[in-house]
Amino acid sequence: NMGSTNAFRVLGWKWGLVVQVVDVLKGLLAVTVVAHLMVGQTLPFTNRTPFEDITVVRLIAGTSAVIGHIFSIFVGFRGGKGVNTAAGMLVGIAPVEIGIAFGVFLLAVMLSGYISLGSISAALVFPGAMLVRHNICGAEINGYHILIWFACIVSALILYAHRSNIKRLLEGRENRFEKLWLVRLRCSLHRLHH
Secondary structure, eight states, X not given: OOSHHHHHHHHOHHHHHHHHHHHHHHXXXXXXXXXXXXXXXXXXXXXXXXXXXXXXXXXXXXXHHHHHHHTOGGGTTOOOOSXXXXXXXXXXXXXXXXXXXXXXXHHHHHHHOOHHHHHHHHHHHHHHHHHIIIIISOOOOTTHHHXXXXXXXXXXXXXXXXXXXXXXXXXXXXXXXXXHHHHHHHHHHHHHHO
């Protein structure tokens, strides 16, 4: 597929990073442009959404970007897995929760060398972080009752998009980023010797 993980593998880290940034920006721009249109009352039409709720409108815009990435018309409806585009969308909607999920992603990747495991872990942590922040920590999250359902649906969609990766992980056949794995292994060996 045309996702950033494969771009890193095939084209190298520079182009992989470019693809990743573009994917994140797709999701972020979808929700921020819509928010600007809603707040600035500069909508190009007179009848506003029946939802009259900026959270719902932003979710629709962001979800459209994610679906457009996963089922891209430019590559025969076989795009990437949508993780970066979803992350960009969620940076604009739930920045704290996506920050926590990103930390989990980095930790999982650095410990395992598997990008897919990092993505899956982050997808599972995202709704959990939202639940804990709102219900246990008492954080006020705008549109929480809509966002929590959406977070669960996004997580399920990401897990579904990674079903072949999950199968390969369970079978021990998943591709590992050896460079990341070796960095972690070298650091561990260095600590053992000193």
